[in-house]
Amino acid sequence: MTIDQMRLSYTLAGLSEADLAADPFTQFLRWFADAGADDKPEWLEINAMTLATSDPSGRVTSRIVLLKGIEAERFVFFTNYLSEKGRQMEANPQVSLCFLWPHLQRQVRIVGTVTKTSREASVSYFASRPRGSRLSANVSSQSDVVPDRAVLERSLADWDTRYEGRDDIPCPEHWGGYAVDPSEIEFWQGRESRLHDRMVYRRAASTWNLVRLAP
C-alpha cells in the first residue's frame, strides 16, 4: 500500500452537545478515563501529548512530552528549562498541546499560556522519578549538540559512581515543570466520511463558551 492509499474510516462514536460536561476539565478527565480503560493497547501512553512552541520570530517547533497532572486547571509537564522548547517558552509563553487517542478515534487540542511551576513542585516531582532518570537529567544539557553518545554515557557513569548508595541526587536548577493555562480546549471525535465532530470550549472571562466547529 502506498502512503496516499492509507485511510481508515472513523465509525466508533459521535459527540453531541448533550454529551459534554459544563466545564472542559471534567470533559477532559472523562475522555482521559475512556482512553485509559482496560482495553487500551498496552503500549499506548495516553498522557503523551504534542507540545508546540515558537519564538518571537515565528519559528515553530513541536515534540512529545508527558502530561504529569492537572493542577488548578492547568496541564503540567516537566522538562529542561534550557532546552529549545524551554528557551522558546521563555520568549513566548503561547503554546499548544495535542493528544491523539487513536484507539478511540479522538483528539484533544489545547491552546494556552505557559508558566513555570514552583521550584518546590519541580523538586517534589523530580524526587519521585526513577534513579536513572534523575541522573540523566543532570547529565543531559537537552537540545545541545554533543560529540557522540559515549560522552553522555561516560558522564552518566560518573554521576552513577558519585551517587552510589545515595538517594540525594539533586534536581538541576534548570529542570522543572511548566503549567499550561488553557484558553481553548477542543474535543474531536472522528466520524464517517470525514464529517467529524469538533466541540470547542473557549474561555470567556470566568466562564466557558461551547461552540461546534466544521470539521
Ligand SMILES: Cc1cc2nc3c(=O)[nH]c(=O)nc-3n(C[C@H](O)[C@H](O)[C@H](O)COP(=O)(O)O)c2cc1C
Ligand atoms: C513518548 C515520549 C515522551 C516524552 N516525554 C518527555 C517529557 O515529558 N519531557 C521532555 O522534556 N521530553 C520528553 N520527550 C522528549 C521530547 O520529545 C524531546 O525530544 C525533548 O524534550 C527535546 O525537545 P526540544 O529540543 O524541542 O526542547 C518525550 C518523547 C517521547 C517520544
